[in-house]
Amino acid sequence: MSSLGRKHDRSRRDFITGVAKTAAGVGLIGLGLGLYSQRAASLPAWALRPPGALPEDDFDGACIRCGLCVRDCPFDMLHLARFGQDIPTGTPYFIARDAGCEMCEDIPCIKACPTNALDHGLTDINDADMGLAIVSDQDACIAFQGLRCEVCFNICPIRGEAITLEYRHNERSGKHALFIPVVHANHCTGCGKCEEACILEEAAIKVLPRHLIQGKLGEHYRLGWEQQHEAGGALVTPDAQHRYNLPEGMRYDHGGEGLIEDKAEVPFSDNPLDTLNRGGAL
C-alpha cells in the first residue's frame, strides 16, 4: 500500500473514531437528559394546571413555557415553575389555597396559549377540569360540628351544582341541622376557590388532580330506577299495584298525608260500648 493510501486509511479511521466518540457522548447526554426529564416531569398533587390544560403527559410535551397564560390572567394567580422546584421547569401552575381560578367566561389564558397546551377547544369554562374538590377532613370541617359556615358552598362559581348542602340531623343537640357540603364530581371544575376560601387554618376541602380522587362505577352496573325512567316504564314484569290492607273506612296516602280516616263513613255512636259490641272490623 502506498503511503498516501495509509494516510487515507488513518484519516478515515480517525474520522470514524471521532464520530463514534461524539455519538457515544451525545448518546450518554441524551440518556441523562431523558432520565432527568422523567424525574423532573412529575407534577405534584398540590400544583394545578390552568383551565384547558392537556392531560399532564401531553401538556409536558406541548407547552413551550412562554408564560403568556400567566401574563394574560387578569387575577395574576398563575405562576411559572422555577428550576429546582418540584414542578416541571417553566410550566404554568396555580396553588388553590393561595389563589384559585376565577373562571373568567372568556378564558383569556387559553386564548393566549400559542401551542394548544391549553386546549383552544375548551370554550365553556364550566367544562374545565383543573382538578376535583374533596372534603378531605370531616373532623376538622366545622359544618360537621353543627356550626354554620357554608363558605365553600357560597364561594363556588357553580354554586348549588358543584357543591350542594345536605341537611342532616344534629345528634348532639337533638334539634338542629348540620349543613354538610357535598361535592359533585360531574360539575366541579377544580377551580380551587373552595380550598382558597375555607376558613380553617388548614383547609378541610382540597382540590386535587381528578385522577387521584374520582371514583368510577363498574361498567356492568345497571341502575334500575334510571333505566326505568329512561324507558318510561319498568323493563321487567310490571310491579303489582301495592295495596294496603286497612280497616274499612281508612286509606293510606303514600308520600302524602299518610293514614286517612274517612270519618263520615264511620259513624261512631256516642257510647263507646256500641263500638265494642259491634264486633268485626272497625
Place this chain on the structure above:
Amino acid sequence: MPLHASQQVRPSASTKPWLARHRWLLLRRTSQLGTLALFMLPPLFGVWIVTGNLSSSMTLDVLPLTDPLLLAQSMLSGNWPATTGLIGAALVLAFYAVVGGRVFCSFVCPVNLITDFAAWVRRRLGIKAGGRLSRNLRWWLLALVMLLPALTGAMVWEYLNPVSMLHRGLIFGGVWGLGWAWLLIGAVFLYDLLIVPRGWCGHLCPMGTCYALIGTKAPVHVAAPARERCDDCMDCFNVCPEPQVIKPALRGAHAGHGPVIDSIDCTKCGRCIEVCDRDVFGFTLGRVDANGVLARDARTAAVANAKRAA
C-alpha cells in the same frame, strides 16, 4: 519569548475613538437589554407592550412571535399548535432567514451577555488554556433536542436549556426568579471561562445552531472588502466569538475565496468591523456564491473578464 501580537492582552493602542470601536457592541447591548426590558415592563410597571418571553410572545396584542425550535419540539411531541403559535414561528423564521439566523445570538439572546463576559474576562486575564471541543457537537445536540420530544413526548431540553431559563427567570421573577438556574448560568460562564473558549454558544447551544440553520441563505453578511489593508494585528480574531469564520474571507484571497464571510456560524455581531483599525470589514447585502464572492461582484468580474478576452 516575546508574545506574538495576537497573544498580547490588548494594550489599546488603537487610533480610533472609543465610541467608534464600540458602536456595534453598544447597539447590541442596547438591543439585548432593551428586549429584556420590554418583557419586564408588564410585571414591573404594568406597561403591556410585550408579554410572554422569548419562547413565545405577544406584542401590542397583535404581533405573535414564537421560537421555531421550541414550537418544533412541541409539534414533534405530537401536538398541533394554535394559529398564533404557527404565525409567530413563521414570522421569526422569515425575519432571521433574512437578517441571518445567529443575529438572534448576538442581538437578542441574554446568554450572550454571560458568554461575552466570560470571553472578556478570558482576554483580560490572558487565560489561554482551554480544551478543544468539536464544533460538530452542536449539530448532534440539536438532533437530540428534536429527537427526544418525539421519543418521550416530553420537551426534554427545556428542563435544562439555560437560554430560556435565564430569560424566563428574569422576566417572571427578577434576579431571584432564577433560583437554582443561576447555578446553570454560572456553569455556562465558568465553562466558557476555564474549560472551552466560547464553548457554549459556538460548540453546544442547540438554539444557536437552529438559528444558524434558519439563516443559511440570509443576504446580510460581514465581509472584508479591504482585506489587502490587513496588517495581521489579530484584533478581529481575538474579539470574534467564532474566529474560524474570518479566516477564509480575510486570508483566502490566494485560495480564490471571496471577501465575504459566508459561514452560517457568523453571528454578525460586527465586533470585527469596529475593532479593526484599518477598517477592513463592513456589512454587505446580497447573494453569495460558494466561494464567498458576492453574486453581483462575480457577475461584474465575469463581464470584465469577457471584455478583456474580447
